Amino acid sequence: MKESDIFVSGGGIAGLIAAAAFADLGLSVVIADPAPPPKSAEADGSDLRSTAYLKPACDLLESIGLWSDLAPVATPLETLRVIDCSGSPPAIRTERAFSSTDLGEPVFGWNLPNWLTRKLLAKRLAGLSGVDLRLGAAFQSILTRDREAIVGLSDGSRHRARLAVAADGRASPLREAVGIGVDTTRYGQKALAFVVSHEAPHNNVSTEIYLSGGAFTVVPLPDHQGKPTSAVVWMNDGPVAASLMALDEEAFSERATGRSAGVLGALKLVSPRRVWPVITQRAAHLTAQRTAIIAEASHVLPPIGAQGLNTSLHDVSALVALAREMPEALGAPEFLDRYCRAREADIKARASAVDLFNRVCKSDKAPVQALRSLGLKLVHDVRPVRAGVMRKGLGV
Ligand SMILES: Cc1cc2nc3c(=O)[nH]c(=O)nc-3n(C[C@H](O)[C@H](O)[C@H](O)COP(=O)(O)OP(=O)(O)OC[C@H]3O[C@@H](n4cnc5c(N)ncnc54)[C@H](O)[C@@H]3O)c2cc1C
Numbered sequence: 012m013k014e015s016d017i018f019v020s021g022g023g024i025a026g027l028i029a030a031a032a033f034a035d036l037g038l039s040v041v042i043a044d045p046a047p048p049p050k051s052a053e054a055d056g057s058d059l060r061s062t063a064y065l066k067p068a069c070d071l072l073e074s075i076g077l078w079s080d081l082a083p084v085a086t087p088l089e090t091l092r093v094i095d096c097s098g099s100p101p102a103i104r105t106e107r108a109f110s111s112t113d114l115g116e117p118v119f120g121w122n123l124p125n126w127l128t129r130k131l132l133a134k135r136l137a138g139l140s141g142v143d144l145r146l147g148a149a150f151q152s153i154l155t156r157d158r159e160a161i162v163g164l165s166d167g168s169r170h171r172a173r174l175a176v177a178a179d180g181r182a183s184p185l186r187e188a189v190g191i192g193v194d195t196t197r198y199g200q201k202a203l204a205f206v207v208s209h210e211a212p213h214n215n216v217s218t219e220i221y222l223s224g225g226a227f228t229v230v231p232l233p234d235h236q237g238k239p240t241s242a243v244v245w246m247n248d249g250p251v252a253a254s255l256m257a258l259d260e261e262a263f264s265e266r267a268t269g270r271s272a273g274v275l276g277a278l279k280l281v282s283p284r285r286v287w288p289v290i291t292q293r294a295a296h297l298t299a300q301r302t303a304i305i306a307e308a309s310h311v312l313p314p315i316g317a318q319g320l321n322t323s324l325h326d327v328s329a330l331v332a333l334a335r336e337m338p339e340a341l342g343a344p345e346f347l348d349r350y351c352r353a354r355e356a357d358i359k360a361r362a363s364a365v366d367l368f369n370r371v372c373k374s375d376k377a378p379v380q381a382l383r384s385l386g387l388k389l390v391h392d393v394r395p396v397r398a399g400v401m402r403k404g405l406g407v
Pocket of ligand 1 (some may be wrong): 020021022023024025026043044045046060061062063064125148149150151178179180181184202203204244287305306307308314317318319320321322323
């Protein structure tokens with residue numbers, strides 16, 4: 012049986028970053044994932060979403076030496092434009108821009124395609140001496156005792172660790188194996204994720220366009236075949252999402268252009284489309300004996316305001332700070348209690364705020380729509396409110 016300080020179940024973005032951060036402290040880490048990263052955006056199973064990494068996430072990546080690998084493929088996000096629409100076809104009612112310079116920052120974040128991030132992170136981890144990266148091996152079993160967790164993988168190997176970390180996604184097998192349930196809220200919505208090229212340049216502006224049914228979010232990417240390009244997340248009621256998925260590429264591009272209120276000119280689909288169920292989900296506990304639950308294994312949020320993975324990286328930062336502060340207690344009850352105390356309130360607050368925000372965004376009720384428009388004006392036009400909301404939401 013192999014011994015290490017930490018076992019991480021799940022080599023998604025959160026698990027890989029957690030493993031690198033622990034290794035950076037000099038801890039030994041075993042990390043397992045049954046699905047190796049795809050080689051290209053077009054490959055089967057490739058995650059076509061992109062993630063806007065806000066400042067605290069970039070600071071974490073920088074501090075553990077990962078940012079230099081990712082920076083060359085990251086697109087800066089300098090302005091967040093929020094547009095409130097009504098009617099069909101959507102007409103713009105209110106439009107406001109939030110600039111990172113309002114907070115004295117050159118950018119409020121960086122956008123990176125998920126499939127590429129995962130590939131680059133896995134490559135970096137494969138070269139780290141403290142990390143045993145087992146791609147193609149799934150977590151299968153766990154037995155915990157006062158001083159250790161013993162983990163079995165699908166490749167037949169067994170591992171003894173002081174701390175097991177569940178980073179194996181929303182259906183987390185490790186979370187289930189230690190008997191932690193979840194509380195799930197469904198909205199009847201689905202999010203379509205895809206990439207478009209467009210006529211007008213994006214100028215490093217991220218745009219969120221609200222309309223009943225859900226948000227349409229356009230986040231800048233590097234040019235594709237010489238054309239300005241962006242990642243899109245389009246939230247819709249389930250049946251509408253299904254009908255959009257059934258359209259051919261041309262008809263889909265036309266519908267997407269209409270839904271974007273034409274703010275970037277004609278949109279052209281340049282990737283496959285993927286559908287994600289929109290839910291809020293929280294694990295009933297963040298820990299079990301010798302086990303910590305992080306990222307989507309712990310919390311899933313609707314994809315608005317770039318809160319999902321950014322919240323996950325706060326989990327990673329909290330665990331790493333504790334491992335630095337109390338290395339002898341890694342995985343012990345006092346360590347796990349401190350992790351709960353560090354993360355519970357923040358996760359609850361973010362989940363509640365994004366849940367409320369999503370309900371307001373998707374509503375087709377006229378008074379709620381009026382409130383949405385008024386709220387946008389208030390948040391933007393009253394300077395101290397704007398600065399406060401930006402600081403909170405963007406983590407700057
Ligand atoms: C459409 C959309 C857009 C989004 N945009 C943003 C954004 O802009 N900013 C942001 O912060 N967040 C965003 N999010 C959220 C973000 O994408 C997710 O939080 C993040 O990708 C989840 O990462 P994860 O590592 O927690 O989970 P996952 O990516 O699901 O990784 C879990 C890993 O566990 C592995 N696994 C499964 N079973 C096992 C097993 N038995 N053993 C070991 N491993 C296993 C899986 O193979 C997988 O690789 C978005 C979400 C959606 C749906």
